[in-house]
Amino acid sequence: xxxxxxxxxxxxxxxxxxxxxxxxxxxxxxxxxxxxxxxxxxxxxxxxxxxxxxxxxxxxxxxxxxxxxxxxxxxxxxxxxxxxxxxxxxxxxxxxxxxxxxxxxxxxxxxxxxxxxxxxxxxxxxxxxxxxxxxxxxxxxxxxxxxxxxxx
Amino acid sequence: xxxxxxxxxxxxxxxxxxxxxxxxxxxxxxxxxxxxxxxxxxxxxxxxxxxxxxxxxxxxxxxxxxxxxxxxxxxxxxxxxxxxxxxxxxxxxxxxxxxxxxxxxxxxxxxxxxxxxxxxxxxxxxxxxxxxxxxxxxxxxxxxxxxxxxxx
DNA sequence: AATATTTATATCGTGCACGATTCAAATATA
DNA sequence: TATATTTGAATCGTGCACGATATAAATATT
Numbered sequence: 001x002x003x004x005x006x007x008x009x010x011x012x013x014x015x016x017x018x019x020x021x022x023x024x025x026x027x028x029x030x031x032x033x034x035x036x037x038x039x040x041x042x043x044x045x046x047x048x049x050x051x052x053x054x055x056x057x058x059x060x061x062x063x064x065x066x067x068x069x070x071x072x073x074x075x076x077x078x079x080x081x082x083x084x085x086x087x088x089x090x091x092x093x094x095x096x097x098x099x100x101x102x103x104x105x106x107x108x109x110x111x112x113x114x115x116x117x118x119x120x121x122x123x124x125x126x127x128x129x130x131x132x133x134x135x136x137x138x139x140x141x142x143x144x145x146x147x148x149x150x151x152x
Numbered sequence: 153x154x155x156x157x158x159x160x161x162x163x164x165x166x167x168x169x170x171x172x173x174x175x176x177x178x179x180x181x182x183x184x185x186x187x188x189x190x191x192x193x194x195x196x197x198x199x200x201x202x203x204x205x206x207x208x209x210x211x212x213x214x215x216x217x218x219x220x221x222x223x224x225x226x227x228x229x230x231x232x233x234x235x236x237x238x239x240x241x242x243x244x245x246x247x248x249x250x251x252x253x254x255x256x257x258x259x260x261x262x263x264x265x266x267x268x269x270x271x272x273x274x275x276x277x278x279x280x281x282x283x284x285x286x287x288x289x290x291x292x293x294x295x296x297x298x299x300x301x302x303x304x
Numbered sequence: 305a306a307t308a309t310t311t312a313t314a315t316c317g318t319g320c321a322c323g324a325t326t327c328a329a330a331t332a333t334a
Numbered sequence: 335t336a337t338a339t340t341t342g343a344a345t346c347g348t349g350c351a352c353g354a355t356a357t358a359a360a361t362a363t364t
Binding site: 037038039040064065067068071072075090091092093 | 348349350351352353354358359360
């Protein structure tokens with residue numbers, strides 16, 4: 001592995017780390033109108049698609065463990081966005097069901113993706129970031145694939 | 153904007169958010185051997201490249217504000233990886249200088265990028281994630297560019 | 305049936321992130 | 335030169351993330 005390829009690690013890992021935070025920040029103005037954080041919004045996206053899931057099932061979809069989701073969902077319960085109740089068939093499971101308030105929020109959330117899209121579009125800096133990320137990622141995939149072929 | 157394009161938002165934002173966390177997790181086993189977190193490692197990467205920067209300058213490179221960096225750097229001072237001192241020419245600035253221990257850590261950090269690379273390579277699941285991310289990202293860039301051209 | 309193991313949540317501790325605010329030093333302006 | 339504004343750090347409060355651990359319910363094993 002040569003010098004340049006070694007640098008690719010940081011060239012991809014750091015940008016992903018940064019862009020992830022930039023995206024969360026870009027969502028903020030639209031989400032705080034609804035009183036939501038980005039992770040809370042993700043939970044709602046899952047529940048709007050498929051209500052009455054266990055915490056575990058939500059975690060599978062979001063790749064989050066219960067030590068993150070448990071308190072997060074309790075905060076959302078306090079906000080009266082959802083209800084928690086133990087499953088009757090398995091007392092270990094906690095089923096999450098949207099309240100009317102949680103369901104109604106969906107309407108207000110509909111314009112968010114387009115707004116976010118336009119935000120990223122308006123800020124050319126960010127398009128630059130994405131383009132940069134795209135090139136690096138393509139480069140990385142090439143090297144990864146190449147290396148996997150070498151092993152055969 | 154059609155339904156599918158709207159979904160692209162979540163198709164790109166969520167994967168970036170997830171992959172970012174996966175990458176940080178992938179670094180963990182290698183970094184904790186050095187007693188470092190990923191953000192601390194990033195600070196060292198910056199300082200190994202260019203010592204004696206102010207907190208602000210480090211923040212510019214990492215896109216992090218002082219309310220994140222200040223306590224993080226104080227923790228690194230406690231670990232005796234770096235020294236903090238006020239600049240004489242501008243008493244507001246805090247200059248960060250690596251200690252010998254901080255400099256020496258560089259040697260131990262050299263194999264990390266390759267190890268990480270191999271980890272991602274070994275876990276085919278993750279290569280799948282990257283490929284997925286790559287396609288979505290390319291798709292997104294196409295749409296963004298197209299939309300920007302429309303405005304002209 | 306009694307015991308061991310697994311599974312679904314929850315809790316605890318630590319370390320980011322980040323908006324808001326504070327404070328002092330530096331710089332700009334009247 | 336006095337005052338206003340800007341700038342660099344630091345602090346505070348809140349909310350994630352996540353490893354480690356605890357607990358109780360469900361399931362497997364003996």
